[in-house]
Amino acid sequence: MFELFTNMVKEEWRVHSTMFGSLSFALFPVMIFAIAFMGSFLIPLIQSTLPAGNLTLIVHGTYLMLGIMVGGFGLLGNEVMNRRFGQASLLAYSSRSLPLSEKFIFANFVIKDTVYYFFLWVLPFGLGYVLASPYIGVPPGDALLLLLTLTLSFLFGLCGVFFLSAVYIRSRPALLLILVALCAGVAGLVLMTGVNPVLLFPPLLLTSAFSWANFLISCGVLALLFGIAILLFNPEPVGSEKRFKDSFAPLMRRFSFLPNPPLATKDSLDLYRSGSLVGQTIFSFLLPLAVIWFFLSLLGPFLPPHGLLFLVAVTTGVIGSTMYTWVTMFDSFGPYGCLPVAVSTLIASKLTTFAILQVIPAAFIAVVALLSGEAACLFPAVVLGICISFYAAGIMAWLCGLSPNVLVYDVKVLFVFLILVGIVLAIFTAIAFANPYFAFSAVILVIPTWLMIRRAKVRWDSVDPGGF
Amino acid sequence: MEVVLETKDLTKNYGEVIAVSKVSLRVEKSALFGLLGPNGSGKTTMIKMLTGQTSLTGGSATVLGIDVTRDPIGVRRQVGIIPEQETPPSFLTAIEYLKFVAAVRNIPDIETKADWWFDFLDFADKKNVLCKDLSRGTRQKLMFTQAFIHEPALALIDEPLINFDPIMQDVVKDYLSGYVRKGRTIFISTHILEVAEEICSGFAILHKGKLLHTGPVAELTGRNEHLPSFFLSLVRKDRNV
Numbered sequence: 001m002f003e004l005f006t007n008m009v010k011e012e013w014r015v016h017s018t019m020f021g022s023l024s025f026a027l028f029p030v031m032i033f034a035i036a037f038m039g040s041f042l043i044p045l046i047q048s049t050l051p052a053g054n055l056t057l058i059v060h061g062t063y064l065m066l067g068i069m070v071g072g073f074g075l076l077g078n079e080v081m082n083r084r085f086g087q088a089s090l091l092a093y094s095s096r097s098l099p100l101s102e103k104f105i106f107a108n109f110v111i112k113d114t115v116y117y118f119f120l121w122v123l124p125f126g127l128g129y130v131l132a133s134p135y136i137g138v139p140p141g142d143a144l145l146l147l148l149t150l151t152l153s154f155l156f157g158l159c160g161v162f163f164l165s166a167v168y169i170r171s172r173p174a175l176l177l178i179l180v181a182l183c184a185g186v187a188g189l190v191l192m193t194g195v196n197p198v199l200l201f202p203p204l205l206l207t208s209a210f211s212w213a214n215f216l217i218s219c220g221v222l223a224l225l226f227g228i229a230i231l232l233f234n235p236e237p238v239g240s241e242k243r244f245k246d247s248f249a250p251l252m253r254r255f256s257f258l259p260n261p262p263l264a265t266k267d268s269l270d271l272y273r274s275g276s277l278v279g280q281t282i283f284s285f286l287l288p289l290a291v292i293w294f295f296l297s298l299l300g301p302f303l304p305p306h307g308l309l310f311l312v313a314v315t316t317g318v319i320g321s322t323m324y325t326w327v328t329m330f331d332s333f334g335p336y337g338c339l340p341v342a343v344s345t346l347i348a349s350k351l352t353t354f355a356i357l358q359v360i361p362a363a364f365i366a367v368v369a370l371l372s373g374e375a376a377c378l379f380p381a382v383v384l385g386i387c388i389s390f391y392a393a394g395i396m397a398w399l400c401g402l403s404p405n406v407l408v409y410d411v412k413v414l415f416v417f418l419i420l421v422g423i424v425l426a427i428f429t430a431i432a433f434a435n436p437y438f439a440f441s442a443v444i445l446v447i448p449t450w451l452m453i454r455r456a457k458v459r460w461d462s463v464d465p466g467g468f
Numbered sequence: 469m470e471v472v473l474e475t476k477d478l479t480k481n482y483g484e485v486i487a488v489s490k491v492s493l494r495v496e497k498s499a500l501f502g503l504l505g506p507n508g509s510g511k512t513t514m515i516k517m518l519t520g521q522t523s524l525t526g527g528s529a530t531v532l533g534i535d536v537t538r539d540p541i542g543v544r545r546q547v548g549i550i551p552e553q554e555t556p557p558s559f560l561t562a563i564e565y566l567k568f569v570a571a572v573r574n575i576p577d578i579e580t581k582a583d584w585w586f587d588f589l590d591f592a593d594k595k596n597v598l599c600k601d602l603s604r605g606t607r608q609k610l611m612f613t614q615a616f617i618h619e620p621a622l623a624l625i626d627e628p629l630i631n632f633d634p635i636m637q638d639v640v641k642d643y644l645s646g647y648v649r650k651g652r653t654i655f656i657s658t659h660i661l662e663v664a665e666e667i668c669s670g671f672a673i674l675h676k677g678k679l680l681h682t683g684p685v686a687e688l689t690g691r692n693e694h695l696p697s698f699f700l701s702l703v704r705k706d707r708n709v
Contacts, residue, residue, distance in 0.1 A: 241594075241601040248564035252571060262571035266557060273559040273598070335557050337521045338549035338615065339572050340541045464522045 004100065008112040016409050027411040029124035035418075036128025043136055050302050056146075060153045060203055061295030063122070065288040067157020069319075070117055072165045072283040107230045114158060120409070122154050123147075145210060149203040152218055156203065157291075159225040165283050166232040169275070198294070244273065263341075263349030264356075270330040271353070280326050281360055289316055289364060303433075309374045310432035310439060313365045313381040314425055317388030320361035324393040325404045327353045333402060333465035343465055344457035347397055351453065354393055362386055380439035384432055387442035387449075392421050394452035401460035470497040472532055472622050472653045473518065479526035480513050480677075487513040489677040490527065495655060495670065500648045502664035503657040504699055505674035511657035512552045514674070515626050518655070519549050532622055545573070548615035548623035550608075558600035562591070562610050565599055569614045578617075585613040588643075589636070604631045612640065622653045629663055641667050665695035673699055675706045 017025045046055060126147035133143035168175045186197045198204065202218040252265040271277040293312050300308050327350045336346060365385045369378040395417055400407040407413050424445065432439040473495040480488040488510040495501045505511050516522040518531055520540020529536045531543045556565045563582060570578035586592035589609040594602060602610065608631040615623055628644065629637045644654055645667055658664055664671060665685060672682035680702050688698055 242598045243596045244561050244564075244598065245596065246561065246563050246567070248560065248567045252567075262568050265571075266560060266568055269564070270557065270559040330559065331557055332555075334551070334553070335555045337516075337519070338544070338551055338611075339569065340545035341572060342541050 004105070005108045005112055008108055009115065012112060012116055016406065024410045024412060028409050028414065029120050031411050031415060032121060033124035033128045036125040037132050038128075040129050040132030040136055043138075050299070054298055054302070056207055057198060057204065057298055058295055059146075060150065060201070060207070061291060063150045063153035064157040064201075064295075065291050066117075066121060067154040067159075068161045068288045068291060069157075069284055069322075070113070071158035071161030072279065103230055103233055106233050110162065110226075110230070114155075117158075118151070118154070122151055126150050145207065149207045152203040152206065152222075153201075155222050156201075156218075157288075159222045159229070161283050161287065162229040163225040164287075165279065166229040168279060168282070170232050170234065198298070242273075258352055260345060260349045260352065263346065264352050267327050267330075267349065267353040268356075271326065274330065276326060276329075284322070284326075285319060285360060286364070289319055293368060306374055306377050306436045307433050309365075309369055309372060309377055309381050310384060310429060310436070312368050313385035313432075313439075314388055314429050316361045316365050316368075317385040318392055318421065318425070320358060320385065320389035321392030321396060323357045323360075323389075324350065324354050324396050326357070328402050329405055337465070343401065343460045343463075346402060347453070347456055347460060350402065351393065351397060355390075358386055358389060361389055377436045377439075380432070380436050384428060384439040384442045387445045388421075388424065388428065391424060391445040391449045391452075392417075394449035394456070395420050398452040398456040398459065401456065401463070402465075471495065472497050472499075473501075473530070473655060475518070475527060475529040477527035478514070478517060478524065478529055480510070480517055480522065481525045486677050488517070488674075491672075491674070491677075491679045492527075493672055493679070493682060495653060497653055498648050498651050499669050500644060500654045500667055501656070502668035502671040503655065503674060504659065504661060504664055504671055504695075505657075506659060506703060508676075509674040510677040511659075511674055512626055513677075515549075515552075515624050515655075515657055519544055519547065519624055546620060546622070548618065548620040550611050550615045550623070550625040550628065552626040556599040556602075556607060556610050556614075559598060561596045561598055562586075562602065562606075563595040565610060566613060566617065569617065573618050575618045581617055582613070585617060589613065589639070605633065605636070608632060609636070616643075616647070620652070622655065623647075624655045626657050627660075628656050628658065629660065637663075661696040661699050671695065673702055675703050678706070680706055 013025070043055070130140070130143040130147055133140055164175060164178070167178060189195065189200075190197055199208075202214060202221070205214055206218065247269065248265055251268060252261045255261040255264045255268070258264045289312075292315055296308060296311050296315070299311070303311065333343060333346070362382050362385070365382045366378055369375060369381050374381070396404045399413045399417055408417075428439070428442050428445075431441060471494050473493070475491055475493045477490040477492060478488055479486070479490055491510075491514065503511050503514060513522065517524055518529055518536060520536045520543050524537055532546050534542045534546065536543050556562075557568070560568060563586075566582045566585075567578055569575070570581075575581065582595075583592070586595055589612065591606050591609050594606050597606075599607065599610065612628075615625065629640060632640060641663070644656075648654055648669070656664075656668070668685050670682070670684050673680040681698075685695060688695055
């Protein structure tokens with residue numbers, strides 16, 4: 001039965017490596033390793049302003065967020081292949097003709113994805129730190145322990161959201177109940193003991209004092225969350241037919257003010273009917289941002305006034321830009337090949353739908369501003385976050401066209417993306433830190449964004465549209 | 469006779485692989501033209517090039533007088549296309565997909581036209597079902613409908629009868645024959661030779677991307693020869709070469 005897993009791993013490798021070459025794909029973790037290795041040398045500098053404990057919290061929070069962002073497997077259900085790779089018949093789909101249960105196939109698919117994320121993101125980053133540790137005065141044992149706890153943080157995010165998303169698909173009231181119970185439990189604990197709940201996060205407990213009992217309990221909790229999520233997976237029976245009342249014409253009339261109403265209508269129906277609009281918003285946007293907001297709030301005392309709000313706004317902008325991947329994940333160019341529609345028109349329509357979705361990050365930043373008593377900085381923070389989101393999405397469109405979910409693993413693409421977005425983030429975060437109202441200057445990003453989109457259209461019109 | 473589709477030395481390479489090599493063809497108005505060839509002979513690539521879905525490595529092609537390299541969208545605006553794999557968007561229902569196509573193509577009175585097609589191809593009971601939940605046969609019906617609903621002057625169809633049951637195959641064959649009698653043209657690619665012999669007026673045989681033969685079906689009938697045996701002898705000869 002291990003064959004299914006190993007063949008799924010091979011298949012995943014080939015899907016990506018045929019898109020942009022084995023070398024480019026293989027270099028992806030090397031680049032993550034290099035970034036972590038070089039970044040580790042900044043730690044002594046950062047420690048001069050930020051206590052080591054806070055830095056540990058932030059790094060664990062980041063890994064938890066990464067796990068949360070990729071853990072929404074419960075949302076995929078049995079659309080898993082169609083939604084990721086168009087009409088391609090991959091193992092997760094074709095294995096249904098084998099004497100294997102769908103839960104077993106799905107479990108293999110999730111484990112394969114987890115292993116992939118681990119080797120592409122988690123391990124290279126951790127190894128970079130481990131190998132740099134002798135040069136920055138960190139004992140190798142501590143570095144290895146950090147690698148272990150960061151892995152656990154990632155897995156807690158992944159398994160936690162896998163569990164929650166599986167509950168969400170089965171019963172939305174049940175999810176609400178669990179979330180309310182969790183919040184009430186944490187609040188009760190804080191009120192009764194006065195302990196910062198973050199410190200009870202198992203990977204952090206292990207960082208401060210490793211014990212085999214805590215480690216085994218952590219592994220047990222992860223296995224439990226994963227097992228329940230798999231048990232909750234309930235594939236639709238083959239041959240089931242979902243019916244909907246015709247909503248296309250009325251919705252298109254509402255979207256008549258947009259540049260390409262039929263395409264925007266189709267994208268909206270895709271998002272809504274797939275359950276992605278609500279599911280992705282909760283599990284790929286609100287949850288990770290809530291976690292990062294919480295962890296960033298620990299940096300509050302070390303940031304300039306209003307700094308936390310603008311840091312959240314910038315982070316929201318970056319995560320908000322990933323909404324471009326939400327709108328491009330439903331279809332390849334294939335279905336449009338028989339219609340008079342150019343790739344550039346599709347890119348424009350996807351960006352239009354993306355623009356509509358930007359209401360969500362804008363609302364999130366506004367809520368953060370209000371809840372943190374920074375209403376005066378609400379507008380500059382929203383402008384900064386949304387401008388960054390559009391800018392990053394423009395770069396994504398230029399670099400990846402209609403396939404950001406796949407091409408992100410091309411090392412050249414990721415490198416250029418990180419450089420172009422990283423520089424802008426650094427500049428505008430510094431500007432906003434200097435004076436909150438300077439954040440309005442982010443509107444200047446409209447120019448490079450417009451140029452990127454224009455170049456994206458020309459570039460991807462001249463390339464044969466791929467199957468994926 | 470008016471030429472609606474013409475290629476000159478049409479070539480497509482994928483890296484080292486030559487998918488189509490210097491194919492020159494002419495298809496006249498009102499023809500039901502069959503592009504025949506074994507699997508992997510380049511038929512689908514030909515249709516993709518003729519409809520501007522993939523670029524040309526060499527040569528030229530005009531469809532309804534439009535250069536496919538210069539104006540691929542213009543070509544797709546004028547023609548109807550059924551791709552090899554039926555792929556209507558997953559989360560639209562059948563009727564919504566037709567409305568989507570109508571909106572993109574500016575087709576008026578879509579409700580009436582769609583209803584006619586739902587009845588004609590016998591899938592009215594599926595009009596509100598999501599495309600992802602449709603059977604292969606019903607998806608093929610939907611793709612057939614989208615290709616003909618604007619009554620194009622030329623339709624290019626990759627394997628027109630695949631996934632249809634025998635009754636529906638009969639309905640579709642009759643429709644295609646009637647369509648060309650109205651002065652329109654159909655270009656099909658298939659490897660079902662009996663069907664090609666039954667409905668096509670002209671044909672071309674592709675093998676390993678090369679054009680082995682092109683001409684009217686009547687030419688074979690006049691020689692008391694059948695298309696399947698002619699095809700097999702030609703392909704086998706080329707294979708031995």
